[in-house]
Structure formats: structure tokens, C-alpha cells
Amino acid sequence: MKLTELSTPCLLLDLDRVERNCATMKGRAQALGVALRPHLKTAKSADVARLATQGGITVSTLAEIDYFGRHGFRDITYAVGITAHKLDTLAELQDKHGLSLSLLADHPATVNEVARRAAQLDRRFALLIEIDCGGGRGGLAPDGAELLALAQLIRSSSHLRLHGVLTHAGQSYATPGRQAITAVAEAERAAAVLAATRLRAAGFEIPVVSVGSTPTAVFAQDLSGVTEMRPGVYTLFDLDQAALGVCKVDDIAASVLASVIGHNPRSRRVLIDAGGLALSKDLSANGLGSGTPDVGYGLVCAAEGGPPLAGLRVAEVHQEHGFIAGSGDTDLLFRQLPIGSRVRILPNHVCMTAAAYDCFEVLRAGSPEVLARWPRAGGWNP
Amino acid sequence: MKLTELSTPCLLLDLDRVERNCATMKGRAQALGVALRPHLKTAKSADVARLATQGGITVSTLAEIDYFGRHGFRDITYAVGITAHKLDTLAELQDKHGLSLSLLADHPATVNEVARRAAQLDRRFALLIEIDCGGGRGGLAPDGAELLALAQLIRSSSHLRLHGVLTHAGQSYATPGRQAITAVAEAERAAAVLAATRLRAAGFEIPVVSVGSTPTAVFAQDLSGVTEMRPGVYTLFDLDQAALGVCKVDDIAASVLASVIGHNPRSRRVLIDAGGLALSKDLSANGLGSGTPDVGYGLVCAAEGGPPLAGLRVAEVHQEHGFIAGSGDTDLLFRQLPIGSRVRILPNHVCMTAAAYDCFEVLRAGSPEVLARWPRAGGWNP
Numbered sequence: 001m002k003l004t005e006l007s008t009p010c011l012l013l014d015l016d017r018v019e020r021n022c023a024t025m026k027g028r029a030q031a032l033g034v035a036l037r038p039h040l041k042t043a044k045s046a047d048v049a050r051l052a053t054q055g056g057i058t059v060s061t062l063a064e065i066d067y068f069g070r071h072g073f074r075d076i077t078y079a080v081g082i083t084a085h086k087l088d089t090l091a092e093l094q095d096k097h098g099l100s101l102s103l104l105a106d107h108p109a110t111v112n113e114v115a116r117r118a119a120q121l122d123r124r125f126a127l128l129i130e131i132d133c134g135g136g137r138g139g140l141a142p143d144g145a146e147l148l149a150l151a152q153l154i155r156s157s158s159h160l161r162l163h164g165v166l167t168h169a170g171q172s173y174a175t176p177g178r179q180a181i182t183a184v185a186e187a188e189r190a191a192a193v194l195a196a197t198r199l200r201a202a203g204f205e206i207p208v209v210s211v212g213s214t215p216t217a218v219f220a221q222d223l224s225g226v227t228e229m230r231p232g233v234y235t236l237f238d239l240d241q242a243a244l245g246v247c248k249v250d251d252i253a254a255s256v257l258a259s260v261i262g263h264n265p266r267s268r269r270v271l272i273d274a275g276g277l278a279l280s281k282d283l284s285a286n287g288l289g290s291g292t293p294d295v296g297y298g299l300v301c302a303a304e305g306g307p308p309l310a311g312l313r314v315a316e317v318h319q320e321h322g323f324i325a326g327s328g329d330t331d332l333l334f335r336q337l338p339i340g341s342r343v344r345i346l347p348n349h350v351c352m353t354a355a356a357y358d359c360f361e362v363l364r365a366g367s368p369e370v371l372a373r374w375p376r377a378g379g380w381n382p
Numbered sequence: 383m384k385l386t387e388l389s390t391p392c393l394l395l396d397l398d399r400v401e402r403n404c405a406t407m408k409g410r411a412q413a414l415g416v417a418l419r420p421h422l423k424t425a426k427s428a429d430v431a432r433l434a435t436q437g438g439i440t441v442s443t444l445a446e447i448d449y450f451g452r453h454g455f456r457d458i459t460y461a462v463g464i465t466a467h468k469l470d471t472l473a474e475l476q477d478k479h480g481l482s483l484s485l486l487a488d489h490p491a492t493v494n495e496v497a498r499r500a501a502q503l504d505r506r507f508a509l510l511i512e513i514d515c516g517g518g519r520g521g522l523a524p525d526g527a528e529l530l531a532l533a534q535l536i537r538s539s540s541h542l543r544l545h546g547v548l549t550h551a552g553q554s555y556a557t558p559g560r561q562a563i564t565a566v567a568e569a570e571r572a573a574a575v576l577a578a579t580r581l582r583a584a585g586f587e588i589p590v591v592s593v594g595s596t597p598t599a600v601f602a603q604d605l606s607g608v609t610e611m612r613p614g615v616y617t618l619f620d621l622d623q624a625a626l627g628v629c630k631v632d633d634i635a636a637s638v639l640a641s642v643i644g645h646n647p648r649s650r651r652v653l654i655d656a657g658g659l660a661l662s663k664d665l666s667a668n669g670l671g672s673g674t675p676d677v678g679y680g681l682v683c684a685a686e687g688g689p690p691l692a693g694l695r696v697a698e699v700h701q702e703h704g705f706i707a708g709s710g711d712t713d714l715l716f717r718q719l720p721i722g723s724r725v726r727i728l729p730n731h732v733c734m735t736a737a738a739y740d741c742f743e744v745l746r747a748g749s750p751e752v753l754a755r756w757p758r759a760g761g762w763n764p
Contacts, residue, residue, distance in 0.1 A: 007444065007468060007763045041701055060702045062389065080655060080702050081643035083722055086389060106644055109721035136649030137703060170700060261463035262488055267518030273462060277737050278762070281663045318552060319423055319733050320442045320462050321519060339491035340465055351701050355659050355738070358761055378760075379740055380660070381389045 001370040003303065004342075006361055008259040009278040011353075012344060013048075013360035013374065014305070017253035018235060022051040025217065025234050032223045037077060037210070039232025040064060042351045044376040045360060046071035048235050058230045062089050066382035069097030077102040077210070079166065079230065081130065081138050084113035089382065091121050102163050102208070106130040106140050111153045111160065118159035126163040127154055128208060129199075133191035134184075135170035142167075142195040151204050164208025165195045168230070172215035176244045176288050185216035193225035215246045238350035239295045243288040249299070249308065254354055255344040257303065257361070258322065263334045269315070270324040270337045274345060276317040280352035295348060300324055303342035305365060312337075314345060383752040385685065386724075388743055390641040391660040393735075394726060395430075395742035395756065396687070399635035400617060404433040407599065407616050414605045419459060419592070421614025422446060424733045427742060428453035429756040430617050440612045444471050448764035451479030459484040459592070461548065461612065463512060463520050466495035471764065473503050484545050484590070488512040488522050493535045493542065500541035508545040509536055510590060511581075515573035516566075517552035524549075524577040533586050546590025547577045550612070554597035558626045558670050567598035575607035597628045620732035621677045625670040631681070631690065636736055637726040639685065639743070640704065645716045651697070652706040652719045656727060658699040662734035677730060682706055685724035687747060694719075696727060 003012075029036035038052040041060035046068060049057055056075035059065055065076055074097065078090075082103040094101060105111050105127050118125050129150055132139030140146050154162045169188035172181050188211045196206045211223070212230035223229065233240075236254040237247040256278055262271030279297045286294055296315045299308035311327035322345070326333035337343065347353035360374040385394075411418035420434040423442035428450060431439055438457035441447055447458055456479065460472075464485040476483060487493050487509050500507050511532055514521030522528050536544045551570035554563050570593045578588045593605070594612035596619075605611065615622075618636040619629040638660055644653030661679045668676055678697045681690035693709035704727070708715035719725065729735035736742075742756040 005467075007471060008465070009762055081653065083390070083641040083643050083655065085387075085641070085722075089389060107721050110643070113722050130644075132646065132648060136646055136651065137700065137705070138644045138646065138653055141648065259465040259467070261465050261492070262512075262520045264514065264518055264520065266514060266523065269518065271463065271520055273465065276664070276734055281665075281734065282658070283663075318519065323519070339489050340467075340495050352658055352663065356761070379738070380391055 003363060003368045003370060006257055006370065008257050008342065009274040010257050011357035011360050012255050012257050013362045014253045014365055015362050015371065016365045017251060018048060019051055021234055021237060021251060021253060025231060028217060029229060032220060034223050034226050035228040037228045037230050038235065039079065039230045040068060042232040042354065043235045044354065044378070045374050046073070047374040049073060052235055058232070061380045062086060062093070063379045063382050064377045065090070065093050065099070067377035069093055069099050074098055075100045077128070079104055081106060082110060082114060084117045087114065087117045087121060087125070091123055093382065102126045102128050104128050104130050104166060106138055106150070108150060108153055111150060115157035115159050124159050124161055126161045128164050128166040128210065129162070129195070131165050131167040131191050131195045133167040133169050133188045135168070137168070137170050139167060142191040147195055147198060148202050151199050151202070155204070162204055164206050164210060165192055165199070166208070166210040167192045169213050169216050172213045173240065173244070173284070175215070178219050178245055181215045181219040181244065181246070182221055185220035188216050189220065189223055189226055196225065214241060215244055218246050233351055236350045236354065238347045239285040239299060240288070240349045243285040249346065252346050254350050254360070255301065255346050256353065258343055258345055260337050260339055260341045260343065263339065265330060267323070268325065268330040270333060272322040272324060272343065273320065275319050275321045277319055277356055279314060279317055279322060279345060279347065280349065280356070281317065282349035282352040285348045297322065298345040298348055301344040301346060303344055304368070305344065308346060309336070385745060385750045385752060388639055388752065390639050390724065391656040392639050393739035393742050394637045394639050395744045396635045396747055397744050397753065398747045399633060400430060401433055403616055403619060403633060403635060407613060410599060411611060414602060416605050416608050417610040419610045419612050420617065421461065421612045422450060424614040424736065425617045426736070426758040426760070427756050428455070431455060434617055440614070443762045444468060444475070445761045445764050446759045447472070447475050447481070449759035451475055451481050456480055457482045459510070461486055463488060464492060464496060466499045469496065469499045469503060469507070473505055475764065484508045484510050486510050486512045486548060488520055488532070490532060490535055493532060497539035497541050506541050506543055508543045510546050510548040510592065511544070511577070513547050513549040513573050513577045515549040515551050515570045517550065519550070519552050521549060524573040529577055529580060530584050533581050533584070537586070544586055546588050546592060547574055547581070548592040549574045551595050551598050554595045555622065555626070555666065557597070560601050560627055563597045563601040563626065563628070564603055567602035570598050571602065571605055571608055578607065596623060597626055600628050615733060618732045618736065620729045621667040621681060622670070622731045625667040631728065634728050636732050636742070637683065637728050638680070638735065640725055640727055642719050642721055642723045642725065645721065647712060649705070650707065650712040652715060654704040654706060654725065655702065657701050657703045659701055659738055661696060661699055661704060661727060661729065662731065662738070663699065664731035664734040667730045679704065680727040680730055683726040683728060685726055687726065690728060691718070
């Protein structure tokens with residue numbers, strides 16, 4: 001199939017770029033002396049996962065555990081705080097795919113419920129204690145008394161095994177610039193290592209000290225004491241990461257192919273058939289830094305690829321309609337994007353955008369051939 | 383299955399409310415003397431569609447055409463401006479399901495390309511001319527020369543048939559209050575009727591004069607000259623419609639069931655396992671009117687249903703994490719929403735929220751029994 005034969009909207013993957021992104025991050029992990037356990041919540045694709053690693057992976061849903069298990073990935077960290085009712089499904093998936101699973105907990109009530117349900121299921125689950133390194137999301141403070149108490153509680157159940165500590169510097173996504181992100185990376189490392197050190201001093205074995213976000217993985221200077229990192233969005237990259245200074249726009253591997261379906265001279269807008277569902281309503285790249293202009297819901301490229309067309313952005317979205325605005329003359333804009341022509345939209349936040357699609361259309365840069373259709377995992381429940 | 387056995391996040395449907403919403407809108411259409419052609423882009427469900435109508439429907443994707451065709455809906459308006467490359471698939475779907483399809487156009491280039499491709503396929507397609515009634519989205523001005531020229535162009539092809547005019551007052555979603563929306567409804571009606579009247583005066587048959595959005599359908603005083611209306615979100619309703627004054631919060635029929643997976647005393651937030659993907663990042667209900675407080679990414683109800691819990695909202699979302707903030711004491715908030723407990727989140731904009739789910743879990747108000755799982759259409763391409 002050719003690029004020109006694809007029905008719009010659909011999700012394109014530039015294979016050259018995803019290969020390059022994966023190779024670069026492998027090199028980063030090697031240079032930093034840590035294992036790379038990529039977070040597949042972004043790519044949701046076994047084909048991308050195989051480019052990213054031959055080892056363990058990170059996921060965010062039961063559906064992803066089932067999907068990646070089915071595709072031969074056995075060593076999986078489920079990096080959303082566990083809740084006991086999910087254990088029945090997890091036990092089934094473990095059996096079905098022969099998985100080695102690590103689950104996340106940060107509260108005694110969670111540990112008690114998980115231990116109780118694990119006993120009923122006659123299972124033993126590996127738990128990572130989540131640490132809050134400053135983002136205020138999940139996790140315990142690395143320096144509090146609750147940390148040791150929780151480890152003790154885990155040890156007290158024969159149905160649980162303390163496997164390590166895990167933290168995620170989510171705040172890095174709101175911190176533009178190399179210098180600022182480098183500081184966040186050090187805070188992330190320091191929190192995880194402090195937690196591990198305190199636990200070891202109290203007699204606990206802590207095999208895993210896990211950190212990671214794409215920004216901190218890209219800019220970390222030193223990961224002493226850390227065993228693995230879990231970046232995810234780097235596989236595809238997006239305008240948000242470009243605005244943070246974490247990648248170049250030329251590194252963005254995923255885009256949405258859309259058709260021009262209208263010209264509205266009254267609102268001076270070009271209408272495309274990719275709206276809030278096809279692009280997502282995420283606006284996170286806007287107003288982040290000095291590196292990128294206002295990108296709206298996405299920047300506009302030629303269908304064949306190449307850099308963003310100067311001055312154009314998706315300025316407004318409704319459910320199935322997107323509206324491209326230009327900075328110059330409207331007649332020129334309409335001539336530049338004639339009715340029936342096609343564009344690629346670079347996503348603002350690719351984790352949100354890509355989630356709406358059940359597959360990637362895979363191409364090489366500059367080639368009109370669609371080489372493959374790579375399926376993606378969707379939803380939450382297997 | 384019981385409500386308590388569902389894995390989270392998942393999408394709940396209150397059958398009493400959807401039945402009531404559908405009955406009320408049928409009554410509105412009858413009172414206004416127009417046909418009701420519900421827009422199923424919101425519900426994406428044949429089961430909901432059967433509650434809404436025994437007649438024609440409106441959809442927004444090729445995938446919905448295939449899905450509803452498969453479920454016996456034959457008379458379908460595809461209410462996103464057509465682009466010629468979609469005609470091959472449409473022709474296949476017409477044959478497969480025996481469909482009577484109406485397509486949308488507003489530009490000579492579209493009409494020329496559709497006529498050319500229809501000739502190659504040896505088909506005749508019915509076209510509605512889209513009219514811009516002030517929203518600045520798709521459509522021609524109802525009073526311009528382009529309207530008559532486009533109708534003439536359609537008539538000049540033996541592979542096309544002019545079926546009528548269609549408009550959508552998208553601006554009603556940004557216009558809170560009965561009085562203001564009533565004025566938008568009249569502008570919507572007037573634009574469609576003006577276009578139809580001018581075309582008829584020029585000798586064109588215009589069987590269909592189609593208007594509609596949920597706000598204008600609810601508040602229109604008079605639809606003289608209109609043949610049908612196409613509201614959609616009324617089947618489920620949401621906080622956005624409540625903020626506009628179009629429904630009560632008690633009319634909202636869809637919600638997301640989520641589990642409490644953490645308490646963060648540092649950020650004073652309750653963590654749930656429903657984030658930006660499970661709730662969407664749509665914020666449209668916020669800052670709209672005086673009728674509702676800041677709803678963030680959704681209001682929080684007890685898992686069993688009932689009104690929103692006072693002072694609580696989903697204040698922040700990340701991909702798979704939502705953060706509930708309260709207005710009062712943090713200890714009280716944590717006691718109110720203990721770890722492992724469940725909540726229902728009322729969606730900000732249900733079209734965006736529901737799109738992430740491949741089914742509804744259907745319940746009666748106040749009952750813990752899940753009566754059925756109703757599938758939903760997803761994606762774009764069959």
C-alpha cells in the first residue's frame with residue numbers, strides 16, 4: 001500500500017526515527033550504567049518494543065500486560081499503583097503468558113489488601129515501593145518513617161516479596177531546559193537511592209532501584225546507585241518533548257495523516273478530518289519554553305514528511321474536525337493546502353494522541369510505501 | 383456481574399437516565415414538528431441508538447457507518463465533510479449493509495472530485511450542502527453566490543444528487559444560558575431555511591433541511607422550515623451541557639468507574655486509576671457559566687451513584703493517573719475516599735471521554751447488578 005492510499009485520519013510511524021530514538025536511548029542507558037526498561041505506555045506496540053529492548057519492559061494497563069505477554073515479553077513492571085481487585089486478572093495473565101510481574105504499592109492499606117487477596121489466590125507477588133521524588137503524584141517520601149514500616153509490612157506476608165523501589169519524576173514534563181531537567185534527574189536519583197539505602201540499612205534486600213522519565217533519562221549526568229531507568233515517550237517523541245528541549249522536532253517519529261476537507265474564508269481556517277479524538281485535546285507543549293512557537297494541537301507538515309510548514313498550526317479542534325490557522329494571508333493558506341490534499345500533524349503529546357489508534361502505518365523517511373501495519377494495545381481490560 | 387466486580391477504569395451507563403434522555407428528546411422533536419436524526423458520535427452504540435430512534439441516524443466516521451450498518455441502521459448521514467478517497471470504502475459499505483447514505487460537501491473542488499470518483503465507481507451519491515450558521519467551522523454562507531453555484535455543480539453530474547442542506551451551530555457549546563442558546567437556535571434555523579429557500583427559488587428540490595446540536599435542540603422555540611434535527615450528546619449528557627444550562631447534573635447517564643490507588647499528603651491529593659486517557663483532557667465545562675463550580679476533569683460521586691460529593695473534583699490528570707482534590711481538610715478527604723474504594727467520575731465532555739472505551743457497563747440507578755455490556759464503535763476505519 002502507498003501513503004496516498006491510506007484513509008484519514010490514521011497514525012504514521014517513521015521507522016528511521018523510531019530506530020534512531022531507540023538506539024540513542026540504549027546508548028544513554030549503557031553510558032549511565034543502568035538497565036533500560038522502556039515504558040511501553042507510549043508506543044503500546046510489540047514491534048516498537050522489540051526495537052527498544054531485548055529485556056524487561058514497563059506498562060500502565062492490564063490490557064498492555066496481556067498484549068505484551070502474548071508477544072513474548074515476560075519481565076513486566078506494572079507502573080500504576082496496584083489495587084487488590086486487579087490481582088485475579090494478573091494471576092490469570094501470569095499463568096497464561098508465564099510472566100514475571102512487579103507491582104507498585106505505597107500504602108499499608110494496599111499492601112494489606114494485596115497480601116490478603118494473594119493468600120486467597122495462593123500466589124506470591126513482587127512489590128516495588130513507590131517513592132515520591134517531588135512530583136506529588138504517587139509514592140512515599142524517601143526520608144519518612146512510613147517507608148520502613150511499609151517494607152516491614154511487606155516482609156510480614158509470605159505472599160509478598162519486596163523487590164525494590166521505584167520513582168518517576170513527573171515534574172520533569174513541566175521543567176523546560178537542560179539545566180533544570182538535569183537537576184530534576186538528580187533529585188529523582190537521590191530520592192530513589194536514599195530510599196534504597198535506608199531500606200538496606202534496615203536489613204531489606206533491594207535488588208531494584210528504578211527511576212525514569214524521558215526528560216530525566218536524556219539529561220541525567222549520573223545514575224549512581226540506580227539499577228534501571230524507565231523512559232517511554234522517547235520511542236516516538238513529540239512537540240512537548242521538543243518544547244522541553246529534550247528532542248528536536250526532527251526526532252518525532254509519530255504523526256497523524258489528515259485530509260483537508262474545507263476552507264472557511266470567514267474564520268480564515270483550513271478544515272481537516274482530524275480533530276479532538278484524532279489529535280487529543282492535550283496542549284502541554286504550549287507556553288513551555290522558548291524553544292518552540294505556539295503549536296496549538298499540533299504542527300503541520302507535508303503529507304510526504306519534512307519539517308513543519310512555517311506559520312501553520314492546528315489552532316482549534318472539535319470531535320472530528322481540526323482547524324489549521326496560518327500566520328499570513330488566507331488566500332495563500334488555502335492555496336498551500338488545497339481541498340483534498342493531505343498533511344501530517346506532529347502531535348503535541350504523543351501518548352495521548354496515539355492512544356486513539358489501534359495501529360501504526362509504518363514508513364521509511366522519504367518513501368511513499370507503507371511497509372507494515374503494526375498493531376497497538378488499547379483500552380484497560382484484557 | 384456486580385458493580386463491585388468490574389475492573390477499573392471502565393465506562394458505566396445509567397440505563398434509566400439514557401432512556402429518560404432519549405424519551406425527552408423524542409418529545410422535543412415531536413413538539414417542534416421535525417424528525418429526530420440523532421448523532422451517534424457520542425454514544426457510538428447500537429443499543430443506545432435503538433433507544434434514541436427507529437429512523438435515520440447521523441455519524442462521524444467510516445467505522446461508525448460500518449458498525450451501525452451492521453446493526454441494521456440503513457439511513458445514515460455522514461456529517462463530516464467528505465473527501466473523495468473515502469468513496470471506495472463508502473461504496474463497499476453501501477453494498478454490504480444496503481445503506482442509504484447522505485454525504486456532506488461545501489466546496490466545488492470536493493464536488494468535482496466526488497463526481498469524478500463516483501463516475502469511476504459507477505455510483506450516485508446523495509449530497510447535502512453544508513451551511514455555516516455562524517460557527518466558522520464547515521459550510522458556505524447561506525446568503526452567498528457560492529451556494530447556488532455549488533448546487534448547480536452538483537446538478538451537473540449524473541453521479542450526484544442534491545439531497546438538501548445541513549448546518550450545525552457548534553457555537554452553542556460556548557454559549558451558556560437558555561436565552562443565549564435560544565438565539566443561536568434561531569440563527570441555526572434561519573441559516574438553513576434561508577439556504578433552502580434560495581435553492582428552491584432557483585429551481586432545486588431540497589427535501590432535507592437539517593439543523594442541530596444538543597443545546598439548540600433543547601432550547602429551540604420554533605423550527606419552521608426545518609425537516610430534521612441532529613443532537614447527539616443529549617443521549618448521555620455531561621458536565622459541559624450542565625454548565626451550559628442544557629441539562630441537570632442528574633441527567634448525566636455516563637460515568638467512569640475508578641479505584642482509589644493512593645493518598646499523597648504532600649500534594650493533598652487522592653490518586654485514582656483514571657487519568658487523561660480514561661477521562662480525556664477536555665476542560666470545556668470549566669469557566670462556562672454560573673451554574674456549575676470548577677469541575678476540573680470531572681466531578682466525583684460515590685461508586686453506587688448519587689449526586690457529586692461536595693467540594694471534590696479531578697483537579698489534575700496524567701496518562702493513567704487522576705488526582706482528586708477537595709476544598710477542605712486533607713485527613714477528612716482521605717477518610718472519605720479510602721484506599722481501594724471506588725468512585726464514579728462524571729465526565730466533563732462525554733464525547734471525548736467515552737471514545738476511549740470499547741463498551742458500556744449498563745446498570746439501573748441504585749442497583750448493583752451489571753445488566754449488560756454494550757459494545758461501542760471505535761476508531762476511524764472499518
